[in-house]
Amino acid sequence: MGHMHDAEYSNFDSGSRAEVLQMVNDSYSALADHQDNWVANLANCSSLLWHAYNEGLKVPVNWCGFYVVDPKNDDQLILGPFMGKVACQTIKIGNGVCGTAANTKVIQRVPDVTKFPGHIACDGDTKSEIVVPIIQDNVLKGVLDMDCLENNGFHQEDIRYLENLSDSIARSCQF
Amino acid sequence: MGHMHDAEYSNFDSGSRAEVLQMVNDSYSALADHQDNWVANLANCSSLLWHAYNEGLKVPVNWCGFYVVDPKNDDQLILGPFMGKVACQTIKIGNGVCGTAANTKVIQRVPDVTKFPGHIACDGDTKSEIVVPIIQDNVLKGVLDMDCLENNGFHQEDIRYLENLSDSIARSCQF
Numbered sequence: 001m002g003h004m005h006d007a008e009y010s011n012f013d014s015g016s017r018a019e020v021l022q023m024v025n026d027s028y029s030a031l032a033d034h035q036d037n038w039v040a041n042l043a044n045c046s047s048l049l050w051h052a053y054n055e056g057l058k059v060p061v062n063w064c065g066f067y068v069v070d071p072k073n074d075d076q077l078i079l080g081p082f083m084g085k086v087a088c089q090t091i092k093i094g095n096g097v098c099g100t101a102a103n104t105k106v107i108q109r110v111p112d113v114t115k116f117p118g119h120i121a122c123d124g125d126t127k128s129e130i131v132v133p134i135i136q137d138n139v140l141k142g143v144l145d146m147d148c149l150e151n152n153g154f155h156q157e158d159i160r161y162l163e164n165l166s167d168s169i170a171r172s173c174q175f
Numbered sequence: 176m177g178h179m180h181d182a183e184y185s186n187f188d189s190g191s192r193a194e195v196l197q198m199v200n201d202s203y204s205a206l207a208d209h210q211d212n213w214v215a216n217l218a219n220c221s222s223l224l225w226h227a228y229n230e231g232l233k234v235p236v237n238w239c240g241f242y243v244v245d246p247k248n249d250d251q252l253i254l255g256p257f258m259g260k261v262a263c264q265t266i267k268i269g270n271g272v273c274g275t276a277a278n279t280k281v282i283q284r285v286p287d288v289t290k291f292p293g294h295i296a297c298d299g300d301t302k303s304e305i306v307v308p309i310i311q312d313n314v315l316k317g318v319l320d321m322d323c324l325e326n327n328g329f330h331q332e333d334i335r336y337l338e339n340l341s342d343s344i345a346r347s348c349q350f
Contacts, residue, residue: 007238007298010260031261037247039214040254040264043240047261063182065218072212079215081256085185086206086222089215123182 010047012056020056021161024048028165032172041173042066043081045165049146050083053153060149063123066134067091067098068142068175077102080142088122096120101131101143107159111152123147130154132162136170144169185222187231195231196336199223203340207347216348217241218256220340224321225258228328235324238298241309242266242273243317243350252277255317263297271295276306276318282334286327298322305329307337311345319344 009027012020027048032041046065053061065082070090077091077098094103096119101108108131113119116129126147134142144166148154184202187195202223207216221240228236240257245265252266252273269278271294276283283306288294291304301322309317319341323329 005296005299006263007260007300027261031264035264037245037253037264039243039256043254043256044261044264047257047259051260068214070212078212079218081214081218082222083258084222085182085226086202086219088181089206089210089212089219121180124180125182 009044010051012052014058015056017057017155017157018161020052021158023056024052025161025164025168028168029172032168036172036174038068038173038175039081041169045144045169046081046083049144053146053148059153061146061153062125062149063087063145063147066142066144067102069093069102069140077143082145084147085123088120091120097129097131098143098145101133102140105133105135105140107132107163109154109156109159111154125149127151128153130158130162132166134166134169136173136175141170141173141175184219185226187227189233190231192232192330192332193336195227196333198231199227200336200339200343203343204347207343211347211349213243213348213350214256216344220319220344221256221258224319228321228323234328236321236328237300237324238262238320238322241317241319242277244268244277244315252318257320259322260298263295266295272304272306273318273320276308277315280308280310280315282307282338284329284331284334286329300324302326303328305333305337307341309341309344311348311350316345316348316350 050064053059063084066080067077068080070078110129128148132144225239228234238259241255242252245253285304303323307319
């Protein structure tokens with residue numbers, strides 16, 4: 001493709017959910033191909049997801065990023081790279097949507113956060129949320145977390161693309 | 176102030192440059208008061224700066240974040256937390272605006288990036304840039320980097336606030 005600025009990875013044309021989310025996966029794989037630094041990889045991954053949802057899919061994602069297992073206290077998650085407003089710094093494993101995904105190692109798709117028992121509101125404007133655990137050699141390393149300003153921002157169809165992305169992250173990053 | 180969502184730290188009313196940039200410093204200090212994790216602190220700091228410039232000051236900052244000394248190769252910087260489009264993953268110390276700030280340990284305010292010898296364009300739309308070194312015990316730990324879509328996006332007046340912020344980061348973070 002000749003000379004390309006890295007920023008162009010964040011340019012998403014409108015497309016079907018399948019097309020846009022596959023493009024996120026392909027771009028992440030290209031970026032992480034020769035890089036195993038988890039901070040750099042997850043920072044760029046947050047940017048890809050932010051632009052894919054907000055611009056490619058016109059889904060108003062207001063927060064998109066990562067929490068990782070706190071190296072100083074494995075009972076809690078600590079904030080990683082993200083796009084959006086200032087976020088809660090730590091989340092107890094087991095609490096809220098992120099803490100539940102971390103505890104159960106099962107993806108949590110929450111169409112209406114007000115109905116999730118013990119939901120933690122870092123941003124009172126969030127209406128729906130999806131959290132995908134990141135598992136490396138059967139060990140939880142962190143979670144991918146996205147919030148949306150509308151109910152049902154994340155669809156059943158998104159799950160396989162986000163799980164593929166989580167698998168790519170687990171394969172490519174040294175935590 | 177009663178119960179506050181963390182996201183509210185990102186809400187900046189319009190104000191003078193001095194007021195808005197002092198608020199960034201005050202908010203960063205509050206957030207980092209009991210937290211020394213550099214990834215969490217710099218991720219939230221990126222969000223503060225992004226919203227302060229774009230919303231409080233109406234300065235169109237298109238990228239705002241951090242590069243840190245690569246733990247695997249101290250001849251280069253590696254991407255840290257940021258807000259904006261996908262970014263270059265590594266920058267050789269000495270190259271471009273970030274690499275020059277890292278090499279000289281002197282803040283680089285560049286009103287027109289096309290006039291900076293060896294400028295590295297992660298995003299071809301960037302017109303001006305400011306890079307502030309982060310120094311801990313006389314050792315370079317990383318740089319704060321901001322890009323703007325307009326020439327002269329960063330003023331002489333900004334320097335003391337950003338240097339204070341860099342000092343706070345150096346005091347509060349364990350890299």
